[in-house]
Amino acid sequence: MSLIQLSGISKSFAGVQALKDVSIELDYGEIHCLAGENGCGKSTLIKVMSGVHAPDHGEMRIHGQKRKLLTPIDAINEGIQVIYQDFSIFPNLTVAENIALNTELAQNRKLVNWRKMKQMAKQALEKVNIQLDLDAKVETLSVADKQLIAISRALMHKAKLIIMDEPTTALTQKEVSSLFSIINGLKREGMTILFVSHKLEEVFEISERITILRNGKNVVSERVQQLDRDKLVFYMTGRKIEESYYEIKKDASIPILQTEDLGLQGCFEHISLQVKAGEIVGLTGLLGSGRTELAESLFGLRSATSGKIFIEGKEQQIHSVQDAIAQRIAYVPEDRLTEGLFLEQSIERNMVISVVDQLSSRLNMLNQTKVKSTVQDWIKSLGIVAHSPALPVKTLSGGNQQRVVLAKWLATRPRLLILNGPTVGVDIGSKEDIHQVIRALAQEGMGVLMISDDFPELKHNCNRILVMKNGRLVGEMAGKEWSQEEWTRLQETTS
Amino acid sequence: MKKVMQTSEFYVAIVVLALFLVIGSQSSAFFTITNLFDLIRSGIVPGIFVMCAMLVIISGGIDVSFPAIATFSMFCSTKILHSMHYDGPVLVAFLLSGLIGLCLGLINAVFISLFRLPTLIVTLGTSSMFSGFLLTFVGSSQISDLPKPLLTFSKEQIFKFTNDSGITVGLPVAVLVSLGVIVLVALLLRYTMMGRGIYALGGDAVSAQRIGFSPIRIQFFIYGFVGLMAGVAGMIHTTMMRNSNPVDLLGTELLIIAAVVLGGTRITGGHGTVLGSLLGLLLVITIQNSLILLGIPSYWQRFVIGALILIGTGVAAYQVKRSIMKRKSIVS
Amino acid sequence: MTNPNGNSPEPITPISRSSFSLQRYLPQDASITRLFIIMLVVFVLMAGISPNTFLSLDSFTSMSFQFPVFGIFAFAMMLSMISGGIDLSIVGIANLTSIIAASVMVRMLPAEASASESLLYILLGVAAALMVGLVCGLFNGFAITKIGIPPILVTLGTMQLFMGIAIIVTKGQAIVGLPELYTKIGNGSLWIFPVPLLMFCLCILGTYVLLNKQSYGMKLQMLGANPTASFFSGVNNTRVLLTTYAISGVLAAIAGLVIVAQTNSAKADYGTSYILQAILVAVMGGVDPRGGFGKVAGIVMAVLTLQFLSSGLNALHVGNFFKDFMWGIVLLLVMVINEWSNRRKVRSIS
Structure with a gap:
């Protein structure tokens, strides 16, 4: 007997089939992973399990x-708890309230009995073995602490299954890594965890x-x-990893972008890199490694506090998006x-x-003919x-939406294109x-600078890959030499 | 102690205190019972209004219709009681007025929570509708011969003192009603699930629904309760003025909202305290009543209040900006 | 419908997969048509009720002296609302500027001035008023963009502040006795067109060009729809917002000048009910209170509808208070209808 068993589940929304004949079975006390690319139906499946969506067909056994029929309240009473990506917590309430409120509501x-609420919260936090000021407002906490609060809250309800969405x-x-040790701890106590992710290493x-x-x-x-x-990638994408790599035809002499000792207070420092014409340079690193901040600095969103930026050999000051656009940089x-995107506004x-x-x-009058032809x-x-083109952009699919964003930037005729997660959710x-x-x-x-988490994407599209950690560049290699082992080595050795 | 100093109430309290000291040092008339009672008296009705505005702002909305509701309720109930030559307990007058207010508040709630329309626009609309209806169909001339129970109520005073010049000063009993409302709201916000739901709704409406609060129920409660309180406040106003004037309270809403915001309530919702709002009100009332004691002509009032709103919200906005910058730091 | 690839259009993403709501899926033109029909209905209704008084040249002339003021205010309100904000200070600005203009015209004008001299002072007064309106608007914009105070609070504060300054300048007194030439121009007509109406038409043209023909207009609408994305797209948000509130200030100043001519006086606390009316007209005219959308044609029709309603009711000898009542109802009704049809549209798409 298993904790929960779904078989032959189908669900469609407005004619679009989100789930087709899906089956999944979770045993007691196991850590089960639900994997798949974005848009593969993971979230819909979670919502079926937690009673948010009723399936069109199929059978559910608990x-x-x-x-x-499973309602959200039924699901909670069965011990099924979902921790959503945004945690569903309240920044303006205290830690104790965030943990204990929905038990009280249930x-x-x-x-409100504040003393009891604090007691409950304290016990819940002890279960995950952390200490937080129960009276602190949640908006003052870090993302990790917020997640722990969401986990503690889930544990309040005699939870048997905790579903964690990305x-x-x-x-x-x-x-x-501390989240993983908590998950392992919960498993030891007999809890079942459904871990939803698209990140292979995890x-x-x-x-x-x-x-x-x-x-x-x-x-x-x-x-x-x-x-x-390789199998996993194949199952997720339906494609074999092709052994094709991007290589530049001939080396340009002057780099389009060159930075010297670039730094932004509190975010990154001593960044020296080059992007030449024809290159696709990958930039990767964990969240908080400073990669997004680096990109934003190059694009003038947050101007760098130290170091120099050279565009085609000339030093340039980039203090605003307008400066960056004038240098023909796109992001x-x-x-x-x-x-x-401006979701409500037209594609045009x-x-x-x-x-x-x-x-x-002249006089800033918009030339409608030019607008139409550009579009x-x-x-x-x-x-x-x-x-x-007059329809709102939100009527498009993820892939087409991303193409619209790309079109917006290509229309500026950039010489340097910075892409941050170019195919997320596509x-x-x-x-x-x-x-x-x-x-x-x-x-x-x-010249292209591509920031991504997606290893196959980096490996097969970049001729060079740079790795950032804790705000510094820690490694560089050719795209085809890129491997999981190399990545792990870089993350472990340089600290 | 450190925690206290981080709250916005602390800063407002300091400003109020400083203002008191400055005015007090310039004018000996300020720290007299007569003047302090004047201040309190002029805060009785606004005190309730401030609670109304604050509740709505905490929940993430904004309400400008409470003066219209108050006027509507007080005038209608006075008119009804007047026409039947009512001579029973005064409580009935307050209940009647509150009940009318409740109904009007629920009209707001229908538009806001069922049709999901922006609160500011809805309450602007209903406010115009209520006062228009009142003045067209109910009457536009004031009622000066109030029913007896109201008159008796209006004459009752507590905390009577006889000051140096031999004049007896006291506070109208209505001050107890206001006090009751304020304590009620404070308890509601702190010790009931509904109160915490109001904060939760203002903090994150989607999450509030996910963990089991019902936004529709909360909004119906808020706007109904605000209507009820406004109705009671209107009746108090009538007893204090000893007449019922259907155009009296209109136009006070923006100043009340200003007081609430000065007291540290965030206009984006989720934050705000009873104490802060009362301090904000105290600040506004002191400026309105006592600026003249500093030798500043009364026509400076508006200017000073406008400047205060800008400075108060400006400081708050600046603090938010700075704390965001601080939190973005990554490199350890 | 053009399809550049010849591919068949793909299905629309299901609502449930997206966390944002489709509620605001708004092809604006349907609401413009609806407004036009409402306007016609009101017109016919009022003409039917009192054909003699409503359908006369006199009545149209008096109407065209009335609606320009709140029409101009509505344009000022529309611009700030499209940017995702609101401008509660427009009446404050109008009063302050009208007092500045009146002070220049009344107090500085020598007693025995010739016609050309008084014209000079009138022009000076007008220029001063527009200048002050611009500065007030820039002040709003500065507080919103540089200090980061929400627009509703900034303009709530500056409404008090500007009126406060006006009260201080006049010590609470009204300024009366404007030069005859000024009131003559302000209340006169060019051929059969009253000057206020012409001012209104100028404002229509100006706002239309700004919103639809200028790059500023597109930037403004995009900023109102999503300020983060517009910032990331290289739109200078600060500049667009400063411009918006500055224009709003200038429009308010123009309204102030019209008021001065019509009332032959300037008062610090004149016409605070115009704030509500301006919001009413803007929302009725299809401006999205959440920002990003708004059409000049919608505003014009909303203005006319309300004026027809108001004049028709006047002809019935209905009081002003009844109009307040009607306007509240109309505002709520229009919003409910808009919301309804949007919901229906969302459903029919999916």
Whole structure:
């Protein structure tokens, strides 16, 4: 008998099939990993398990008993707890409240007993073995502490299954390892953990069994010993790792971008790097390594506090986005939905916003003909599929949305393109297309700096890869020499 | 101690204290019972209003309709009682007014929580609607011969003192009602799940729903309760003025909101305390009443209050900016 | 519908997969059509109720003296609301500027001035008013962008501040007795078009060009939709916001000048109810209170609708208070209808 067993689950939203005949089984006290690319149906499956979505077809058994309809409250009463990516905590409330409030709510209490609440919170925190000021407001805490609060809160309800949705996204490496020891501790106490992730290293490190989804379908469910990296990648993406690498045709003499001892107080220091025309340089490192901050400094979002930046051999001051654009630097940001796109606004406006001044005549009058032709050009050359450029950009799929962001920047005719997580949340087909576009651009002489977590993406698209740790560059290698072992070695040796 | 010094209440308290000392040193009339009672008296109705505005702002909204609700409730109930020559317990007058306020507040709640419309716009609309309806269909001329129970209530005083010049000063009993409302709100916010739900809703509405709060229920409660309190405040206003004027309270909302914000309540929701809001109100009332004791002509009032709002919110905004910068540091 | 690739359009992403809501999926033109119909209905209704008084040249002339003021205020409000903010200080600015203008015209004008001399002082007064409006708007913009105070609080404060300054300048008294020439121009007509109406038309044209023909307009709308993304896209947010509040200030100053001419006086606390009316008109005209969207045509129609309603009710000898009541209802109704049709649209897409 297993804790929870789902078989033949299907679920569709407005005609789009999110889950097709999916089965998963979680045993008591196991750490199970649910893996798959973004958009493969992981979140939908979690929501089915926690009673948020009712499946269209399929059977659900909890403790061997068949369950027809599962509401969120039922799920909680069965001991199923979900820790969402954003933790669902309240920055303006105290630690004690955040931990104890929903227990109190579940018991349908009307009054607040602060002493009891603090006691409950204290016990919960002891379970995960940490100490926090119970009266502190949560907004003053670090991301890792917030997550611990979310975990402690989940433990309050006699939890038997804790589902963690991409729990390591916002953690530094140190925090990740302490999270893992907590997870192992919970397992020892007989708790079942469903760990949802798309990061391979973590999947191998923490889990005992792995279930992989692809395009809403079950691919495989195996013990971790039976899998290796290549198999896992194949199952997740449906493609064999191709042994093709990006190489530059001829070495340009003057680099497009060169930094000397670049630093930003509290974020990174002594960064010296080069990006030449035709190069695709990968930049990787854990969250908090300073890679995003470096990119933002190069783009003028947060100007560097020390060191020099050279663009095509000339020293330049980049203090604002406008400076960066004037130097023909483009930046595709990390968070597409909040930093890259204007979801409610039209595709057309999204594509031309960075070049409105170039598309305007004297007196800042917008030239509509030029706007239309620019939009048509980029829709065509990037193969964006849309009913009409006048529609809001949020009607597009993830892949097309990312192409719109790309189009916005390519319209500025950049010589240096900085990409931060260029294919996060993009389906596999579009991912390949976007990679091809990037390679083609580099071949035409653009310099590309690509920040990514996605190892295959780095390996097969970058001719060089730089590794950052704790705000410094700690390693550099050619793309084809890149390996998991090398990465682990860099992370362990340099500290 | 350190914790106390980090709160915004602390800073407001310092400013109020400094203002008191400055005015007191310039004018001997300031620290007299008569003047202090004047200050308290002018804070009775605004004290309740401040609670109304604060509750809504903590929940992440903004309400400008409470003066209209107060006026509507007090005038309608006075008119009803007046027409039937009412002569029973005064409590009924307050209940009636509160009940009318409650209904009006629930109208706000319907638009805000069921139709999900922005709170500012909804309350602007209802406020115009309520006062328009009142003045068109109920009446536009004031009622000066109040029903007897209201008159008796208005004459009752507590804390009577006879000052040096032989004049007896005291506070109207209504001050106890205000005090009651303030204590009630403080208890509500601190010791009930509803109160914590209001904070939770203002902090993160999506999460509040996820952990089991019902935003619709909370919003209905808030706007209904605010309507009720406004109705009671309106009736107090009538007894204190000894007449019921259907255009009296309109237009006070922005100053009340200013007082709440000066007291450290964040306009973005989730933060705010009863103490802070009362201190903010004290600041505004002191400026309104006592600036003249400093030899500053009364026509400087608006200017000073405007400047205070800008300085107060400016300092708060600056602090937020700085703490964000501090937290972004990564390299260990 | 053009499809550059010849591919079949792909299905729209399901709502549940995205954490953002589709509620605001708004092809704006449907709401413009709706507004136009509402305007026509109101017009016909009012004409039907009192054909003799409503459908006369006199009535139209008097209307065209009335709506320009709140119409201009509505444009000022619209710009700040598109940017995702709000400007509560417009009436404060209008009063302050009207007092400045009146002071220049009344107090500085020599008693026995010739026509050309008084024209000079009038121009001086107008220039001073526009200047002050600009400075007030820039002050708002500065507090919002550089200090980081939310717009609603800034303008709540400056509303008090500007009115406060106006009260201090006048010691609470109204300034009366403006040069005859000024009130003559302000209340006169060019052929059959009243000067206030012409001012309003100028504001329509100006705002239309700014919003739809200038790069500033696109930047403003994008900023209002998502300020982070506009910052990341190289839009100078600070400059756009400063410009927006400055324009709002200048528009308020123009409204102030019209008020001075019409009332032949300048008062520090005149017409605070215009703030509500401006918000009402803006929201009714389809400006999204959450920022990012707004059309000049919508504002014009909302202004006209309200004026028809108001004049029609006047013809029925209904008091001003009833109008307040009606306006509150209309505002709520329009919002509910908009929200409803948006929800329906979301459903029909998915």
